[in-house]
């Protein structure tokens with residue numbers, strides 16, 4: 417299993433997205449440039465917006481954390497260098513310098529990220545910055561313009577064959593159920609189409625999988641007869657069902673695109689807890705351990721960050737779970753406040769929090785002075 421240690425400077429999943437960036441090829445050194453650029457770029461806010469630059473903060477401290485380590489930039493560099501020497505064998509997906517444009521619109525300008533085994537990672541950022549796009553690229557649904565994507569055996573553009581090297585599930589923002597198919601047919605779709613399993617076997621497995629996400633007796637309903645929250649749970653069930661007649665073909669990585677968008681707080685909580693429960697560190701509604709090794713959640717909801725990515729348990733902060741936050745320089749101020757609030761709850765990172773807080777306040781002061 418994974419090395420849980422994550423330092424401020426190390427980026428288990430780091431996005432730095434900017435057309436103008438001049439990072440070097442090493443992931444860690446990219447982040448070193450990215451992080452200090454946070455307040456500096458704010459000085460050139462117009463530029464930052466034009467370049468759609470997304471800065472990232474990775475706030476889980478390393479295992480051997482002592483507050484003294486977060487005294488200054490030189491410390492951050494040292495930590496980063498240490499991490500660079502670490503074993504990379506637990507990296508499930510690595511994207512390096514992913515570029516994507518739609519016509520004249522440059523959406524991703526050199527995004528780099530790593531997903532390690534066991535990580536639960538959140539991605540936040542304003543609308544239109546390419547969060548869904550990067551998920552689709554990772555899932556192989558979109559071809560990037562220029563890229564190096566590594567997923568176990570996978571290099572370059574993703575093909576079906578290569579995907580078999582790493583099993584990825586994607587839960588779409590809209591649930592994306594087939595309206596004319598029943599819940600059973602939706603959840604078992606892949607198995608009906610692609611497996612040698614008998615129909616009764618699939619039906620049984622569908623019922624079991626639905627029960628794992630807390631849904632019972634809805635197998636024969638149409639999607640139009642479900643609430644928004646139920647649809648999301650059906651979509652989740654569809655993404656975690658797998659052919660039990662084969663060895664290990666359940667997805668290893670699940671990508672959630674705004675899984676709680678449009679849900680009320682209670683329905684959101686249910687989905688957030690489900691996301692946790694299907695992770696290998698969780699337990700599903702039937703009490704079985706989850707099978708998903710790692711997941712990424714794109715979200716705009718504070719509660720989802722808190723519940724599905726960041727549980728403020730000290731263990732989390734000590735590295736049982738890696739947490740990354742992405743934030744835009746012009747991000748939703750509430751989201752940013754949430755980030756700092758959560759960070760500052762942690763007794764382990766007071767100095768880092770204080771530094772971030774100061775930087776934010778400085779940036780805010782500067783922005784408020786811009787006419």
Ligand SMILES: Nc1ncnc2c1ncn2[C@@H]1O[C@H](COP(=O)(O)OP(=O)(O)OP(=O)(O)O)[C@@H](O)[C@H]1O
Pocket residue numbers: 518521523541542543544545546547548549550
């Ligand atoms: N297939 C496509 N063709 C053309 N433009 C696209 C396509 N997919 C996405 N875009 C554009 O790319 C940009 C980024 O889209 P994306 O959905 O990745 O953003 P996002 O960060 O996930 O936004 P949101 O938070 O609103 O979901 C948007 O401006 C969108 O219009």
